[in-house]
Amino acid sequence: MNPNPTPDAAVWARDLTRTFGTFTAVDAISFEVARGEVFGFLGANGAGKTTAIKMLTGLLAPTSGEATTAGYDVAKEPDAVKRRIGYMSQRFALYDDLTVAENVRFYGGVYGLSDDAIETRMTNALETLGFAHVRRERVGRLPLGWKQKLAFSVALLHEPEVVFLDEPTGGVDPVTRRQFWEMIYAAAARGTTVFVTTHYMDEAEYCDRVSIMVAGRIAALGTPSELKQQFDTDSMDGVFVKLVRPDRPTA
Amino acid sequence: MTAFWSFVRKETRHILRDRQTLAVLLLMPVAMVLLFGYAIRTDVEGVRVLVVDPSRDVRSTDLTQAVASTTALRLVGVEASVGGVEPRLRAGEADVALVLPVDFARRYARGTAEVLVVSDGINANFASSAESYVRTLVQQWSASQGGGAPIVRTAVRMRFNPTLASENLFVPGLLAFVLTLVSALMTAISIAREKESGTMEVLLVSPLRPLQIVVGKVAPYLVLAFVNALTALAVARLVFGVPVRGSVTLLLVASLLFVLVSLALGVLISSRVPDQRTAMMSTLLGLLIPTLMLTGFIFPIASLPGWLQPVTNVVPATWYIIIARGVMLKGIGLAVLWKELLILTVMAIVLLAASARSLKDRLE
Numbered sequence: 001m002n003p004n005p006t007p008d009a010a011v012w013a014r015d016l017t018r019t020f021g022t023f024t025a026v027d028a029i030s031f032e033v034a035r036g037e038v039f040g041f042l043g044a045n046g047a048g049k050t051t052a053i054k055m056l057t058g059l060l061a062p063t064s065g066e067a068t069t070a071g072y073d074v075a076k077e078p079d080a081v082k083r084r085i086g087y088m089s090q091r092f093a094l095y096d097d098l099t100v101a102e103n104v105r106f107y108g109g110v111y112g113l114s115d116d117a118i119e120t121r122m123t124n125a126l127e128t129l130g131f132a133h134v135r136r137e138r139v140g141r142l143p144l145g146w147k148q149k150l151a152f153s154v155a156l157l158h159e160p161e162v163v164f165l166d167e168p169t170g171g172v173d174p175v176t177r178r179q180f181w182e183m184i185y186a187a188a189a190r191g192t193t194v195f196v197t198t199h200y201m202d203e204a205e206y207c208d209r210v211s212i213m214v215a216g217r218i219a220a221l222g223t224p225s226e227l228k229q230q231f232d233t234d235s236m237d238g239v240f241v242k243l244v245r246p247d248r249p250t251a
Numbered sequence: 252m253t254a255f256w257s258f259v260r261k262e263t264r265h266i267l268r269d270r271q272t273l274a275v276l277l278l279m280p281v282a283m284v285l286l287f288g289y290a291i292r293t294d295v296e297g298v299r300v301l302v303v304d305p306s307r308d309v310r311s312t313d314l315t316q317a318v319a320s321t322t323a324l325r326l327v328g329v330e331a332s333v334g335g336v337e338p339r340l341r342a343g344e345a346d347v348a349l350v351l352p353v354d355f356a357r358r359y360a361r362g363t364a365e366v367l368v369v370s371d372g373i374n375a376n377f378a379s380s381a382e383s384y385v386r387t388l389v390q391q392w393s394a395s396q397g398g399g400a401p402i403v404r405t406a407v408r409m410r411f412n413p414t415l416a417s418e419n420l421f422v423p424g425l426l427a428f429v430l431t432l433v434s435a436l437m438t439a440i441s442i443a444r445e446k447e448s449g450t451m452e453v454l455l456v457s458p459l460r461p462l463q464i465v466v467g468k469v470a471p472y473l474v475l476a477f478v479n480a481l482t483a484l485a486v487a488r489l490v491f492g493v494p495v496r497g498s499v500t501l502l503l504v505a506s507l508l509f510v511l512v513s514l515a516l517g518v519l520i521s522s523r524v525p526d527q528r529t530a531m532m533s534t535l536l537g538l539l540i541p542t543l544m545l546t547g548f549i550f551p552i553a554s555l556p557g558w559l560q561p562v563t564n565v566v567p568a569t570w571y572i573i574i575a576r577g578v579m580l581k582g583i584g585l586a587v588l589w590k591e592l593l594i595l596t597v598m599a600i601v602l603l604a605a606s607a608r609s610l611k612d613r614l615e
Binding site for chain 1: 253254256257258260261264265268269448449450452453454455456457458459
């Protein structure tokens, strides 16, 4: 295997491993995500997804193996990694007691944007979302779907090279989910790499490529159609069930 | 630096926006000074008595024996002159001094003997209890000697707190309580809230360093804690005329050290609890109740059960209250209080290091 990461890989991992005591949460995973790709990172709860994401975002040091995000070594240069990525968690992550504008200014400031840059980008982002009229509204008063879309825009405000979305569409209605995926495609079209975890198998179909983790290892990796062919099923749901519950016949 | 200031601005907004909490925090010191202004009654045991006996005759020796054999009192020494009283009271070696006149036996026989009871008025409740114990003892002794009406009169002179105002006593303890509440409780809740809402994850993934997050969290509360300390002092002075006899600078330096200790404890607690409710309960049980009960604030340490007394040494407020009482009421300075200041400094360093480490560990 080539020891050096492909120069234009947005995310690159080789034998990335993390153990907690005797438990191996992530077991020597290797993969590569190209720039501008929408990469689905799937797995059952407890399969090691969260630990893997923590390592890729520079939060958690790997036990062994290597990884780079946005071209920087996650173990040696976590600060460089953090400046170049965006993050949105499954739990809603804006401050309810602050207004839309105050939230945007806070995150913009945290990523070192100038006040002028924040104003310009905020105006653009809010207009694109159709949220210009709620600029001075407290976030706590907005519907969940709006908050989620706003959180995604905030995660993209500093124009990160890679954005990590951890179950971004949890608990929102199908229409909002659809709109959310349109935003994901728009970001990818602008060259942002999207690294997304989800529990919705229909969403897995929207990804350029998908990896499925089982018990700390990557059990399958490919485009949705490749995986369906490989596992001889007509849906990602079928692929997932076959991998996660191999003893059970697919429906 | 932009990132850090954005964070401090955000924290300040959170505090200013929650009007109700802010109002409670700002008005609490005022309300508490007024409420506590009316004394908290306490009973005491083991009053340490210093006897001044210049004549050393039959009668005076007998009275000294009576002091030594009374269970509520403890004889800590016999001095030959009144000169020994003040230093020993000031050093905290005795709670009360019983001063007998020269030629006690002859004056007693003539019915002109007058004894003096001098007590340390810093702890007003304790002083008045101690004084009445000694007065009762002298009267009982007198009755047992002559069998007639008591002919020994007692006179009481309070030192350091001559008006025996109990508000002088509680203000330092109240300062400790308010500072603990604002520093420890509010930061613990604030950090726990970020964990609960999921924003902590986003902060950790951001370029903000954990230390910046901690400092950014505590800085606004440091300001608030100081506003509270000054409010409490101002109200105590305006309403009850409580003085600050010693150096205000020394008092503020000690307050700063104490606030740092409390903030570190708040961070330490919040790094170990999952949500705001647990943060609040842990802080109340672990910090606020000991600050009330185990520091000499409400109950003199001397009246606590023996096994509980050593515990007071690990409560930071114990040391802060000693310093604040010393500076405010006795007007003493660094020369006497260096030991307490040193203890607070060591506590601040150890706890800040432990809290930074605990937070870092929890991130992994």
